[in-house]
Amino acid sequence: MRRRLAPYLLVLPGGLWLAIFFVLPMVVMLSFSLMQGDVVNGFQLTWHWQNYTDSLSAYDDQLIRSLVYGLLATAACVLLAYPAAYWIAFRGGSRKSTYLFLMLLPFFVSFVLRTFSWKFLLADDGIVLGPLKNAGLLPQDFHVLATGFAVVAGLTYNYLPFMVLPIYVALERVDPRLIEAAQDLYAGRAQAFLRVVLPLSVPGVFAGVLMTFVPVSADYVNATVLGGTNNTMIGNVIQNLYLVNNDYPQAAALSFALMAILLIGIFAYARALGTEDVLEVAAR
Amino acid sequence: MTELRETEAATAAKVAAIELRGVVKSFQSHGETVTAVRGVDLTIAEGEFFSLLGPSGCGKTTTMRMIAGFDEPTEGQIILHGGDVVGVPPNRRDVNMVFQSYALFPHMSVFENVAFGLRRKNTPKDEVTRRVGEMLEIVDLAGREKRRPRELSGGQQQRVALARALVNRPRALLLDEPLGALDLKLRQAMQVELKRIQREVGITFVYVTHDQGEALTMSDRIAVMNEGVIEQLGPPRQVYERPATAFVAGFIGTSNVLSGTVARADGDTAVIEPGPGERILIPGAAAEAGGTVELTVRPEKIAIGLHPPDGEACALRGTVTEVVYLGTFTNYTVRTSTGAEVVVFVQNASSADDVAASGDTVWLSWEPRHSYAIGA
Ligand SMILES: Nc1ncnc2c1ncn2[C@@H]1O[C@H](COP(=O)(O)OP(=O)(O)OP(=O)(O)O)[C@@H](O)[C@H]1O
Ligand SMILES: [Mg+2]
Numbered sequence: 115m116r117r118r119l120a121p122y123l124l125v126l127p128g129g130l131w132l133a134i135f136f137v138l139p140m141v142v143m144l145s146f147s148l149m150q151g152d153v154v155n156g157f158q159l160t161w162h163w164q165n166y167t168d169s170l171s172a173y174d175d176q177l178i179r180s181l182v183y184g185l186l187a188t189a190a191c192v193l194l195a196y197p198a199a200y201w202i203a204f205r206g207g208s209r210k211s212t213y214l215f216l217m218l219l220p221f222f223v224s225f226v227l228r229t230f231s232w233k234f235l236l237a238d239d240g241i242v243l244g245p246l247k248n249a250g251l252l253p254q255d256f257h258v259l260a261t262g263f264a265v266v267a268g269l270t271y272n273y274l275p276f277m278v279l280p281i282y283v284a285l286e287r288v289d290p291r292l293i294e295a296a297q298d299l300y301a302g303r304a305q306a307f308l309r310v311v312l313p314l315s316v317p318g319v320f321a322g323v324l325m326t327f328v329p330v331s332a333d334y335v336n337a338t339v340l341g342g343t344n345n346t347m348i349g350n351v352i353q354n355l356y357l358v359n360n361d362y363p364q365a366a367a368l369s370f371a372l373m374a375i376l377l378i379g380i381f382a383y384a385r386a387l388g389t390e391d392v393l394e395v396a397a398r
Numbered sequence: 399m400t401e402l403r404e405t406e407a408a409t410a411a412k413v414a415a416i417e418l419r420g421v422v423k424s425f426q427s428h429g430e431t432v433t434a435v436r437g438v439d440l441t442i443a444e445g446e447f448f449s450l451l452g453p454s455g456c457g458k459t460t461t462m463r464m465i466a467g468f469d470e471p472t473e474g475q476i477i478l479h480g481g482d483v484v485g486v487p488p489n490r491r492d493v494n495m496v497f498q499s500y501a502l503f504p505h506m507s508v509f510e511n512v513a514f515g516l517r518r519k520n521t522p523k524d525e526v527t528r529r530v531g532e533m534l535e536i537v538d539l540a541g542r543e544k545r546r547p548r549e550l551s552g553g554q555q556q557r558v559a560l561a562r563a564l565v566n567r568p569r570a571l572l573l574d575e576p577l578g579a580l581d582l583k584l585r586q587a588m589q590v591e592l593k594r595i596q597r598e599v600g601i602t603f604v605y606v607t608h609d610q611g612e613a614l615t616m617s618d619r620i621a622v623m624n625e626g627v628i629e630q631l632g633p634p635r636q637v638y639e640r641p642a643t644a645f646v647a648g649f650i651g652t653s654n655v656l657s658g659t660v661a662r663a664d665g666d667t668a669v670i671e672p673g674p675g676e677r678i679l680i681p682g683a684a685a686e687a688g689g690t691v692e693l694t695v696r697p698e699k700i701a702i703g704l705h706p707p708d709g710e711a712c713a714l715r716g717t718v719t720e721v722v723y724l725g726t727f728t729n730y731t732v733r734t735s736t737g738a739e740v741v742v743f744v745q746n747a748s749s750a751d752d753v754a755a756s757g758d759t760v761w762l763s764w765e766p767r768h769s770y771a772i773g774a
Contacts, residue, residue, distance in 0.1 A: 295501040296467050297488045299515035299562065313505050
């Protein structure tokens with residue numbers, strides 16, 4: 115009896131934690147998304163589904179921009195993280211953990227502070243653009259801040275470790291003898307990478323994409339600090355609706371719509387990439 | 399003996415499959431130079447089953463990796479089928495390797511694993527299907543094409559590894575302790591299987607093992623390695639019965655190594671006389687009176703008795719220190735008057751009771767032709 119209960123007892127603390135701090139607020143938010151009213155007179159649950167259609171049609175620009183920025187930043191993260199993780203895993207030798215630590219070092223500084231440091235770096239007459247403009251290499255009205263590029267760059271920078279770590283873990287687990295076996299079987303370096311290393315690291319890339327795409331799409335700090343007024347993301351809208359307009363139902367509806375879209379996207383992605391057939395085809 | 403002569407003739411007639419000339423390999427690790435292979439010369443004939451035998455860390459894997467091209471020798475030449483291959487990457491060497499741990503691709507099916515080499519060589523699709531099918535037939539894995547390596551038993555994985563290498567029809571196959579991970583029964587079955595496959599495909603096998611029984615039963619020739627050098631190279635029978643060094647004698651089978659000062663030389667027979675009534679005759683030992691000789695005697699060649707033997711046999715007195723009953727054999731350990739411990743196997747069919755008990759004084763005897771001077 116005891117033995118059968120043991121696994122459940124182990125799950126209990128974490129389960130309770132999630133129930134109180136995740137499930138409960140979710141239910142509250144879900145009910146908010148179907149309410150009507152305002153802060154002064156209170157909100158009533160009226161099953162007002164229009165909250166969803168109204169908010170989605172009002173903020174479709176920001177929503178699409180969020181998904182596009184999310185995809186761009188995630189793609190940039192993969193492109194930057196993969197070679198770095200590869201290098202650490204296969205060339206890092208006995209200093210692997212040092213290199214990993216160095217990659218993570220900036221992230222001991224507060225997220226907001228780091229983003230502000232980018233603002234400082236990329237300011238219109240800051241330490242990068244100022245001298246370039248003075249030297250006549252860039253036109254005087256050139257700017258990086260308040261562009262979509264700045265937002266995507268900031269997002270990429272801020273979420274890079276979430277991509278590096280899972281890819282590193284996957285690559286680290288690839289037995290170097292498999293690469294030798296591939297070379298022994300007439301594969302050159304490129305072929306050995308494409309047929310063996312890459313497919314075996316797909317789970318790491320998969321995890322990394324999940325861990326970056328979701329928070330990146332919902333991020334609002336980067337757009338606020340680096341994006342100016344024309345590049346706001348859905349996170350900014352939700353934040354505004356909550357904190358400025360106090361329109362809780364619309365804000366909640368928009369949050370759930372975003373969540374649903376991300377979940378659907380992720381499931382589609384998992385189905386496409388997560389199966390063994392994909393690996394098999396890649397190997398052929 | 400005829401077998402030996404045939405092998406030698408074959409070696410001389412054809413271009414050697416694999417030739418190592420003065421090969422040295424050093425590694426730099428933690429600021430120190432480790433020399434794993436210190437000057438190896440080898441010639442392996444086309445179609446030969448050649449074994450590299452030696453204790454852990456003696457440089458077997460390192461030697462193989464240099465032949466396959468994963469490591470380059472620090473010094474010396476490696477010649478495959480007449481061409482020097484130093485500097486040629488592994489994917490352009492016409493040899494394939496079966497790894498100690500199999501190194502099967504975990505993300506591919508059995509079929510894709512075996513097809514890997516053929517696909518890299520852009521073999522036409524239907525030929526890939528045909529050849530992979532044939533090879534899986536040979537290794538008795540037909541019908542399991544779709545499985546993943548982790549869904550196979552150890553012996554099946556081993557056969558996939560073998561098929562994956564053999565399907566490319568390499569001119570030589572390198573096998574690094576391919577049976578190391580298998581239990582005894584499966585191991586023995588696979589030994590027979592490997593030998594059959596080698597005869598069937600007729601290609602050169604270089605087989606690394608630290609199991610002397612395996613090397614003795616399977617090989618045409620054996621190279622016994624120790625600390626990066628080859629101590630002896632020859633057919634199994636020769637290595638077993640005429641060990642060239644004390645190391646080989648000790649490593650191959652249980653062997654007794656004795657030494658003593660030569661009392662006199664009768665023609666080419668050296669005679670040691672350790673004590674009254676004791677004598678060891680060593681035919682073919684090129685030793686002068688007063689010199690020292692080391693010799694070996696196999697445990698199964700020695701008889702044990704309570705009285706000194708008659709006639710011209712070798713005779714040695716000693717005290718039994720241990721008796722171990724092993725079913726068909728009894729294993730005696732005897733401390734002899736020379737100081738060396740000698741192991742004797744006595745077949746139990748000949749006597750119902752133990753000949754001697756622990757603590758008894760006994761006489762050991764054997765025919766002079768079973769004494770071998772080490773290095774003769
Ligand atoms: N890459 C390397 N760097 C440093 N030393 C090495 C390296 N590879 C092998 N060695 C050393 O070379 C020696 C021979 O190693 P090798 O792997 O050839 O032994 P082996 O005969 O195959 O042993 P085993 O039966 O245990 O597989 C060992 O002392 C080992 O520590
Ligand atoms: Mg080895």
